[in-house]
Amino acid sequence: MSDSDPPASGVRVPWSEVHPAVREAVGEFLGGSVAEAVTQTSGFSPAAAVRLRTAGGRRAFVKAVGPEPNADSVRIYRSEAEIAAALPASVPAPRLLTSFEIEGWVTLVFEDIDGHHPAMPWRRDELDRVLGAVERMSAALTPAPIAAPPITERYAAAFHGWRDLLTDDTTGLDPWALRHLAALAELESGWAGAAAGDTLVHTDLRADNVLLTADRVYVVDWPWACVGVAWLDRACLLPSVGMQGGPPPHELLPDPDPAVTAVVAALAGYLVRQGRRPDPPGLPTVRAFQRAQGVVAVEWLKRRTGWA
Structure with a gap:
């Protein structure tokens, strides 16, 4: 990979711009107000992808997408929620803790994995x-x-x-x-x-x-x-x-x-x-x-x- 190669990243929605009802519902599920929200830049979806920490110390990874600017993303997230909920524990994937839809936004809450993407260029x-x-x-x-x-x-x-x-x-x-x-x-x-x-x-x-x-x-x-x-x-x-x-x-x-x-x-x-x-x-x-x-x-x- 050279400096001219395209990155695997797009335009993420900051947590502060996620629908307020979604942010409130996530906080309620996690049992406390969100004290820290760190956007994850990798991936192409025009959605929020955020590692959250509540005031009480609980962590989660949250993906949330609304109907704008790309309505297809809502359908894709619905599919992901269905698949992720059904994956057996033997699959090396983060566990889906919950998912829901509010005001046209699809939200998925996963366990937070303290990991990193492979280095680029590949080692x-x-x-x-x-x-x-x-x-x-x-x-x-x-x-x-x-x-x-x-x-x-x-x-x-x-x-x-x-x-x-x-x-x-x-x-x-x-x-x-x-x-x-x-x-x-x-x-x-x-x-x-x-x-x-x-x-x-x-x-x-x-x-x-x-x-x-x-x-x-x-x-x-x-x-x-x-x-x-x-x-x-x-x-x-x-x-x-x-x-x-x-x-x-x-x-x-x-x-x-x-x-x-x-x-x-x-x-x-x-x-x-x-x-x-x-x-x-x-x-x-x-x-x-x-x-x-x-x-x-x-x-x-x-x-x-x-x-x-």
Whole structure:
């Protein structure tokens, strides 16, 4: 990761700007007035993400989002609340203490984890810890211990990037991708069968969704959880690892299985297509981050296909 790489952060809502009824309800749940509120800057959501301490010393991590500026965030937080409440204790995720909706705001209150995100650029020792935790998590979540949609349903519209680009303006598209666009669209079309499985997968793993403590690796932010193939989370993580100074994806997932190639094609098509779209309301940094991941994913795909 260089100084020019886009950060995994957006525009957070300060605790003081959260709806007063939400702040009051959080204080009541925690049993005391909030004495300290420290905003956490990582992540793209235009919401409050705050580590709180009450006057009595109780701590919690609170996420809260209102209908403005991005109404989709409300739906995403509802999904996260549902998934987080159902996750078994064996999952290395912070426990959801409560969630509620007031005045159009969705609020989630989690246990506060005194941890840190992996260093950027990636350090190999921390990367190995995270990859090991992902492997253990995938094994523990097979078969899926909770009800969640299949990945073919969750990502049916998203993993359509190369096929969308067949009819989009392709100005500025990577020359290799433009030359092979029809073949990439065909390769991508096989992703659903390749990604099917019986593992509960996170599907949005990045460094900003990981917390490290002295002895544990926690995976946070589960709104996109679904059921798919066990190696999917590793595959989803690797484009961001490569663009944030870590090893290239082909070194970390060398499996030559054509199913992996089909999923990599879908990931690359998604990142490239999304990176060409306008910024969503309230998320001014997410497209740059997707574009940077897309560059890494396309290089990975070039290597996997061997196409000149």
